[in-house]
Amino acid sequence: MDRMTAEIVSYYAERYDEAGRLDRRPQARLERIRTLELLEELLPPAPAAILDVGGGPGAYARPLAAAGYRVRLVDVVPAHVEQARAGDPPVDAVVGDARDLPEPDGGYDATLLLGPLYHLLDRQERVRALREAVRVTRPGGRVLAAAISRFAGPLDMATKAELTDRVLDEAAKLITSGENDPSIGFTHAYFHRVPELVSECREAGLAEVTVHGVEGPLWTAAEAAAGGPDADAIFEGALKLARLYSAEPELIPMSAHLLVAGSAPQSRSSLVDDL
Numbered sequence: 001m002d003r004m005t006a007e008i009v010s011y012y013a014e015r016y017d018e019a020g021r022l023d024r025r026p027q028a029r030l031e032r033i034r035t036l037e038l039l040e041e042l043l044p045p046a047p048a049a050i051l052d053v054g055g056g057p058g059a060y061a062r063p064l065a066a067a068g069y070r071v072r073l074v075d076v077v078p079a080h081v082e083q084a085r086a087g088d089p090p091v092d093a094v095v096g097d098a099r100d101l102p103e104p105d106g107g108y109d110a111t112l113l114l115g116p117l118y119h120l121l122d123r124q125e126r127v128r129a130l131r132e133a134v135r136v137t138r139p140g141g142r143v144l145a146a147a148i149s150r151f152a153g154p155l156d157m158a159t160k161a162e163l164t165d166r167v168l169d170e171a172a173k174l175i176t177s178g179e180n181d182p183s184i185g186f187t188h189a190y191f192h193r194v195p196e197l198v199s200e201c202r203e204a205g206l207a208e209v210t211v212h213g214v215e216g217p218l219w220t221a222a223e224a225a226a227g228g229p230d231a232d233a234i235f236e237g238a239l240k241l242a243r244l245y246s247a248e249p250e251l252i253p254m255s256a257h258l259l260v261a262g263s264a265p266q267s268r269s270s271l272v273d274d275l
């Protein structure tokens with residue numbers, strides 16, 4: 001196991017409860033609602049075969065299985081695989097790395113990569129994970145991948161009234177480096193600009209690439225309003241604007257998460273042509 005993988009496994013096994021993440025705060029509730037809506041819009045209909053890479057404890061694999069999809073989940077953290085298998089309905093889940101998937105070529109109608117990209121600091125490693133997603137997806141099938149926006153961390157810290165001078169210094173470095181400083185929060189991670197996410201997808205061979213902002217431009221307002229008298233109304237407004245502005249280029253990077261969708265090439269030779 002390489003150093004980054006060891007850090008990811010220990011982060012999720014010892015320091016972070018991923019299973020409860022999407023219920024915890026307005027940003028996460030917006031993330032779950034909008035991701036489910038975008039999956040419904042962008043995936044082929046059930047009973048398509050879906051590979052959920054970096055699927056964690058099964059936040060999306062489980063509802064997709066319940067909706068009639070044939071789902072297999074791959075995750076590098078053994079504890080997540082156990083949680084995915086244990087829930088209701090149980091998810092077919094195996095331990096594996098996004099960069100070297102234990103799956104045959106073209107076996108799936110669509111592949112999800114909702115997590116590994118921001119855990120890979122090196123561009124070539126991210127492209128490798130995307131290429132693997134393309135490889136296991138049938139020609140013309142869908143690949144959907146999530147990334148964290150370059151600006152999400154500092155926006156989050158300011159919303160929590162934690163934008164200290166040190167955080168602001170790190171925010172300035174982040175603008176060019178894209179690398180999150182784990183002493184401020186989360187773990188070692190890479191935060192994308194939209195154009196580079198699109199470029200990594202194209203380099204991996206994806207065609208017809210489109211990007212959505214997941215939580216919309218008002219997730220910080222929903223966070224700041226939490227617990228106050230207008231919390232529900234502001235959350236509903238943020239959700240409506242997340243839907244309305246989902247694909248508006250100027251507003252996409254204001255979301256905490258970016259969701260990119262593309263099509264696997266029709267043949268191996270067209271993939272080679274694209275390189």
Ligand SMILES: C[S@@+](CC[C@H](N)C(=O)[O-])C[C@H]1O[C@@H](n2cnc3c(N)ncnc32)[C@H](O)[C@@H]1O
Binds near residue numbers: 018054075077114
């Ligand atoms: C924040 S969680 C997201 C889980 C779920 N997909 C979601 O969107 O809620 C990121 C997940 O990616 C997994 N992961 C990170 N790097 C990976 C890799 N190289 N291969 C497979 N899984 C990986 C982590 O173990 C974790 O379960």
